[in-house]
Amino acid sequence: MSDHSLITLVTTDHAGITRGRALSRAAYEADTTKTCGWVPANFSLTPFGEIAFPNPWGSAGDLRLKPDPQARFTCHPKGAATPLDFVMSDVVNLDGSAFAACPRTILRQAIDALKKETGLSVTASFEHEFQFTDGAGEGAPFSLAKLRGMEIFAEDLFTALDQAGLGPENLLPEYGGHQFEVTVKPAAALAAADRAVALRAILNEVARTHGRTITMSPKSAPDGVGNGLHIHLSLTDENGRPATYSAGGPGGLSDRAARFAAGIVRHMRALVAFTACSAISGIRLQPHNWSSSYTWLGDRDRESSLRICPVVTMGGKTPDAQFNMEYRAADCTASPHLALAVLIFAGLQGLKENLPFAPVFSGDPDLLSPEERQRLGLHRLPTSIDACLAALDADGTVKSWFDPLMIESYTGMKRKEEDLMAGLSEEERCARYAEIY
Missing domain, CATH: 3.30.590.10 (Glutamine synthetase/guanido kinase, catalytic domain)
Structure with a gap:
């Protein structure tokens, strides 16, 4: 496995679409509290990729994807070039408090x-x-x-x-x-x-x-x-x-x-x-x-x-x-x-x-x-x-x-x-x- 193999922090949104951002697996495993950025307006994404407008979020605001190490899923299906590796994450505010629209929360x-x-x-x-x-x-x-x-x-x-x-x-x-x-x-x-x-x-x-x-x-x-x-x-x-x-x-x-x-x-x-x-x-x-x-x-x-x-x-x-x-x-x-x-x-x-x-x-x-x-x-x-x-x-x-x-x-x-x-x-x-x- 390469030093740059990836793990993805994911959330499944209001449309049932799983979205996320990838990190270095080595970096994540060295610190499982590591988070990555997210955007409030992502919760207004339709299944077809368009953001509904108007929405309560606009273009402002920042959130974090906070991984739950107990909800990591890894497998290597036959024929796949690399393992599928992702961890379910809560969407939180920058101070770690719960974000009101996070489905998992x-x-x-x-x-x-x-x-x-x-x-x-x-x-x-x-x-x-x-x-x-x-x-x-x-x-x-x-x-x-x-x-x-x-x-x-x-x-x-x-x-x-x-x-x-x-x-x-x-x-x-x-x-x-x-x-x-x-x-x-x-x-x-x-x-x-x-x-x-x-x-x-x-x-x-x-x-x-x-x-x-x-x-x-x-x-x-x-x-x-x-x-x-x-x-x-x-x-x-x-x-x-x-x-x-x-x-x-x-x-x-x-x-x-x-x-x-x-x-x-x-x-x-x-x-x-x-x-x-x-x-x-x-x-x-x-x-x-x-x-x-x-x-x-x-x-x-x-x-x-x-x-x-x-x-x-x-x-x-x-x-x-x-x-x-x-x-x-x-x-x-x-x-x-x-x-x-x-x-x-x-x-x-x-x-x-x-x-x-x-x-x-x-x-x-x-x-x-x-x-x-x-x-x-x-x-x-x-x-x-x-x-x-x-x-x-x-x-x-x-x-x-x-x-x-x-x-x-x-x-x-x-x-x-x-x-x-x-x-x-x-x-x-x-x-x-x-x-x-």
């Missing part, structure tokens, strides 16, 4: 608030769906033939993920054309979001070394199968014991987990502004699409937006440690840190307000009358950037979780993103996002 604030006010902690994992855009990965859905066609790619991917400490679990040949899903082991909330960032980077790196191109965009074509980001989460109590399951609870949820879920369902329309808010996310969030379309808590139902997941009891296994919920109204245009932060904040809100349990619904909301959907709390999710931001603006509780400057920056960036897509057909929009994500 916001997630940490949510984690700390939940712990302080309830004693609970969240364990999470992010499942990523992706598609090959170069014709690779052909085959029948879920078939061995489809998987075998990408066996070498899969082995190299798992090796790289393992080198980086992500704990790869499954590579699934998915339903869509050229589509797969990759999963890694769950971790504490902050580490889980960091791992989601690392997985995206490593997946793209392995694809590049194989001469392949992939996309994790929510839609590569309007009539194609969408790529979701499924966020699994469970609760542990003050003593580190599983706290999500109770045999007599609604859908098997414990009292606290049910109220946590109720908070997510109550605020879900506004949460989508942070979990699935691109100009094409709404094409995926449609009924009868094995996606999400309503504010809906379901028991093992893949159309629900918050799904109570199944457990395996064969071989004497017990539900307690397995039991978890899956938030499905998310995609890879979201920042993993912001997405998980709003889920935790919403769950905490449900606990603080002692919300009544959300109905566990099974069926087809489209077959119900408007009155019945209202009674069950089944409301359509927003399906455009404008609708997402309107739902966020209408929910003062969700807005209160953030510094006003962060909200101003985020909403301004999203409005600019929508402006950049104006006049394009759905096909053209999907093509643009597939190039970025």
